[in-house]
Amino acid sequence: MDFDFLSPVSEELLDGISHLNKQCIGAQIKLHTSRSGLPELEGVNVAIFGVRENRMAVEKSPLPEFFKLRRQFYSLFPGNWKLKIADLGDIEAGATIDDTYFAVQTLVESLIKQDIMPVILGGSQDLVYAQYRAYDKLDQMVNLVNIDRKFDLGDAEKQISSESYVGKIVVNKPYNLFNYSALGYQTYFNSQDEIELMERLFFEAYRLGEVTSDIRQMEPIFRSANIVGLDLGAIDSASMNSSRFNSPNGFNGREICALSRYAGISDKVSSFGVYEYQDGLGELADMLVAQIVWYFIEGVNYRTNENTISAKKEFIKYQVPIDDEVLVFFKSPVSGRWWIEIPFSSNVNTKLKRHTLLPCSEEDYLEACNQVIPERWYKAKRKNEV
Known part of the structure; x- marks a missing residue:
C-alpha cells in the first residue's frame, strides 16, 4: 500500500509507548513510523487514521493534532479481542479541500476492499462527504447514520461545510444514498424547513430524548447502516468538560459509548468516523473519545456475521x-x-x-x-x- 499523503505518528508518541504495560493497546498496535514506514496490513482488521482538516468548519480553529488522543487510546487495555489493529498516521490537509477529500476517499475505499475497517479521526464533519464518496466504486447503495444534534442538511446550492455536507450527499452524483438516519437531534438546533425536508425524503430522525429513553431501540438502526459518523458536539458539555462543546444537553459518556458499540457490532457497518475533534479539549475529553473508539472496536470483535x-x-x-x-x-x-x-x-x-x-x-x-x-x-x- 503506497499512500504518500499519510504522515507517521510522532516520535514523541513512540517514546511514550515504550513505558506502557506490554498488554496495552499501544504495545500491540501496528504503527506507521518515520523509521519503518507504513505497517504491513496482512491480517489487520481495523485501521485508524487521523485527518488534519477543518477548513470547511463553521467554527474555525487550528488544524487538529491527535497526539493527546492517541496517547489516551494507546494506554487502554484491549478486551478479549481477536482483532489486529493498525494506526496509519494522519492525512495532512491538502493544497485544496478537494485534495483532502480525495485522499480520504482513496484510503477508505482501499481499506474496505481489503476487508479492513477504517476508523477515521476528524477534523470537521464535512469529511463524512469524502467517507461517503469512497463507496462510489463499490457498487452498492449505502445507509448513513449520523450521531449529531443537527441534521447537517444545509443548502446544497452553497459551498459545502461541516453543517451542510448531507445536502451535497443527497444531490451530487453518483447517487449512492438509500437512507439517512439522524440520531440524537435537538429540535432547537434545526430549522423547521430541515425537519420537514427529512420527512419528505422519508429519512429517519430520532430526537435526543427518544434515543436516551431506551437506547437499545437504536441497535437496529445501526444494523442497517454502512457508514457511521459521530459529531462530538452530540455529547453534553459536562461529559466533555470542555468549553468547546457548550450545549448542556446531549449524550453522556455511557450513552455515546453504547451507541459506538452498536455501530461496531453491526455486520454491515464498513466505516466509522469521529469528527469535530480539536486540540485543547482536555484530558477528560480525550479519554472519552479514546473510549468511544475502544467501544466501537469492541463491537467489531463481537460481530456474529448474520448477513451471510x-x-x-x-x-x-x-x-x-x-x-x-x-x-x-x-x-x-x-x-x-x-x-x-x-x-x-x-x-x-x-x-x-x-x-x-x-x-x-x-x-x-x-x-x-x-x-x-x-x-x-x-x-x-x-x-x-x-
Whole structure:
C-alpha cells in the first residue's frame, strides 16, 4: 500500500509507548513510523487514521493534532479481542479541500476492499462527504447514520461545510444514498424547513430524548447502516468538560459509548468516523473519545456475521397480516435479533436488492401483531415507490 499523503505518528508518541504495560493497546498496535514506514496490513482488521482538516468548519480553529488522543487510546487495555489493529498516521490537509477529500476517499475505499475497517479521526464533519464518496466504486447503495444534534442538511446550492455536507450527499452524483438516519437531534438546533425536508425524503430522525429513553431501540438502526459518523458536539458539555462543546444537553459518556458499540457490532457497518475533534479539549475529553473508539472496536470483535446467506437460512420466519399487507418477520436463533422484509419492486435499481431485509426490534414485531405498521418499514417501502 503506497499512500504518500499519510504522515507517521510522532516520535514523541513512540517514546511514550515504550513505558506502557506490554498488554496495552499501544504495545500491540501496528504503527506507521518515520523509521519503518507504513505497517504491513496482512491480517489487520481495523485501521485508524487521523485527518488534519477543518477548513470547511463553521467554527474555525487550528488544524487538529491527535497526539493527546492517541496517547489516551494507546494506554487502554484491549478486551478479549481477536482483532489486529493498525494506526496509519494522519492525512495532512491538502493544497485544496478537494485534495483532502480525495485522499480520504482513496484510503477508505482501499481499506474496505481489503476487508479492513477504517476508523477515521476528524477534523470537521464535512469529511463524512469524502467517507461517503469512497463507496462510489463499490457498487452498492449505502445507509448513513449520523450521531449529531443537527441534521447537517444545509443548502446544497452553497459551498459545502461541516453543517451542510448531507445536502451535497443527497444531490451530487453518483447517487449512492438509500437512507439517512439522524440520531440524537435537538429540535432547537434545526430549522423547521430541515425537519420537514427529512420527512419528505422519508429519512429517519430520532430526537435526543427518544434515543436516551431506551437506547437499545437504536441497535437496529445501526444494523442497517454502512457508514457511521459521530459529531462530538452530540455529547453534553459536562461529559466533555470542555468549553468547546457548550450545549448542556446531549449524550453522556455511557450513552455515546453504547451507541459506538452498536455501530461496531453491526455486520454491515464498513466505516466509522469521529469528527469535530480539536486540540485543547482536555484530558477528560480525550479519554472519552479514546473510549468511544475502544467501544466501537469492541463491537467489531463481537460481530456474529448474520448477513451471510447460510446464516439467513437458519432464521425463523413469522408472517403477520395487517389490512391488505402481510408483513414478514425473521428472527435469528443465534442472537435473537429481528428483521422485517421490504417488498421491493421488480424494476427497481439492482443495487437495492441487498436491502431486502430491514433490521427491526422485537417490539416492532409485537406492535405488528397488534395491527400497528412499523414506521421504518413504511418509510423504506415508500422510498422504493417514489
